């Protein structure tokens with residue numbers, strides 16, 4: 079565990095799951111995970127076919143969805159014991175999230191989108207001296223510096239995804255979760271995006287959980303997990 | 318602060334729909350507040366029809382009839398009051414001044430009032446006294462002063478000869494041609510029934526009726542110049558020396574046996590009259606309130622409609638750490654901001670409207686619209702509008718809350 083993790087005030091593995099079950103509709107289990115664990119600083123590639131429950135699992139890890147049964151510890155904190163408000167605060171403080179697309183609030187500028195977590199979370203805010211300066215540094219590294227004051231609607235998809243990464247990384251949260259962030263990018267832009275993502279995650283010393291159904295990306299990660307093999311619900315009832 | 322700025326930016330982002338919603342609610346607010354404003358203006362104009370007079374005294378009859386016949390020139394007088402009785406009350410120690418009224422003649426459908434110089438010096442309406450646009454009060458028995466509307470409608474100017482007629486019908490069958498009058502003054506517009514009347518001296522009326530008699534003409538003048546001495550009058554206005562004596566004097570007059578009289582306090586009688594005719598305003602208010610309800614429903618619909626397209630935005634906010642309650646707060650804040658802006662805009666519309674239209678409204682209807690501050694009723698309305706508007710936002714917010722809980726991070730679009 080790094081000095082940085084100590085400063086983040088968290089201990090334990092990045093993700094530790096045991097006998098986790100979740101269903102949107104009673105009787106139709108989407109997630110049934112006997113065990114899943116990965117360590118701090120790992121870059122994890124999680125793949126599975128459409129409908130296998132990837133996004134659902136990320137929602138559980140982010141504390142947006144509540145499992146019906148099981149243990150779910152993120153950065154050493156058992157989410158199942160937290161109140162909903164506490165889970166929201168935990169997510170704001172320790173998690174960076176990147177969606178497949180449409181990551182940005184349309185009526186905020188690029189800079190405002192990037193600094194949004196600092197405005198929602200005191201913890202996140204406490205880890206950066208100046209959110210605007212931090213946003214500039216990240217924008218520089220992600221090669222979107224000239225766009226900082228632009229309207230997000232004027233951005234290309236690739237630029238939007240990099241803005242989303244900057245927002246996920248600001249205040250250096252311990253866990254970065256990406257839900258198919260490259261699926262809307264062509265091969266060239268996808269490779270450049272991954273390069274920038276890896277460099278910046280390494281810089282922040284964060285753990286990266288990257289979900290995709292594009293197995294060709296797997297080689298760049300420390301670990302590759304197949305949700306289909308882990309998830310009993312998907313193995314039996316998936317699409 | 319973050320939420321407020323988010324709510325504001327989000328509203329601005331949907332400028333067209335926000336603008337339309339804003340205008341529709343603002344118009345209903347303006348209607349509601351405007352009606353209240355006009356209602357107050359009308360009420361004050363009405364209550365100001367006669368001021369400074371402590372008692373109106375006529376022959377025994379109904380309160381409203383005495384008021385209508387003397388002040389508004391409507392309905393027929395309750396009868397007549399003998400000159401002796403008038404003199405007796407005028408000498409009463411509590412009485413400071415009196416204005417006698419002799420009614421019963423007309424000119425081209427306009428009422429003619431025989432009175433004294435006291436009328437021009439003592440009569441008050443809305444704390445103003447009678448002034449002249451041209452000329453002055455009638456002094457001789459051949460002079461008449463005419464109201465602004467009479468002058469305007471009939472096109473009369475100073476020096477014009479006027480023949481009065483018996484009775485108030487527009488086309489009179491009995492004209493007092495033997496004793497014509499000359500316009501001596503045109504009274505400045507008052508926006509009270511004064512504008513629609515003509516004023517002559519008591520001597521003028523007596524002389525006119527005497528002339529008819531002498532010429533062997535009709536002899537049906539209501540306060541007919543019967544026996545010796547001055548003719549009876551129709552009513553008189555009283556100013557007391559001391560307001561506290563008014564009630565005492567009123568009782569004395571009403572209970573006096575010599576000649577049965579009815580003495581009314583103008584303010585009280587006006588209030589009663591307003592009560593009976595004022596119920597129409599309730600209907601107006603109901604219509605305005607309904608308009609407002611429609612406006613609020615429109616806002617609710619607009620918020621609901623925007624909700625579907627904003628599920629993505631909600632998911633993003635959730636991913637960044639906003640709780641479902643924050644989402645609710647955001648939406649409620651949006652509707653609250655919208656309602657507050659609409660209330661402000663509505664009030665601005667009312668004052669803007671008053672500023673633009675008050676000259677025309679006063680000239681046309683005699684309703685004095687003033688730029689007075691909002692009254693408690695208006696503030697109450699505005700408070701209710703903002704609260705109702707904010708609460709209306711709760712419905713879509715509740716929906717968003719449930720979506721936020723079930724959607725997770727991938728809203729099913």
Ligand SMILES: Nc1ncnc2c1ncn2[C@@H]1O[C@H](COP(=O)(O)OP(=O)(O)OP(=O)(O)O)[C@@H](O)[C@H]1O
Pocket residue numbers: 102103108126127128129130131132133134135291317723724725727729
């Ligand atoms: N809000 C929801 N309500 C009910 N069922 C849902 C909801 N979201 C997802 N599901 C169901 O849960 C299952 C898993 O969905 P999920 O979105 O996790 O799959 P995924 O692996 O992310 O797929 P994709 O690769 O297409 O994004 C699917 O069968 C889906 O129909």
Ligand SMILES: [Mg+2]
Pocket residue numbers: 132133134257727
């Ligand atoms: Mg998915």
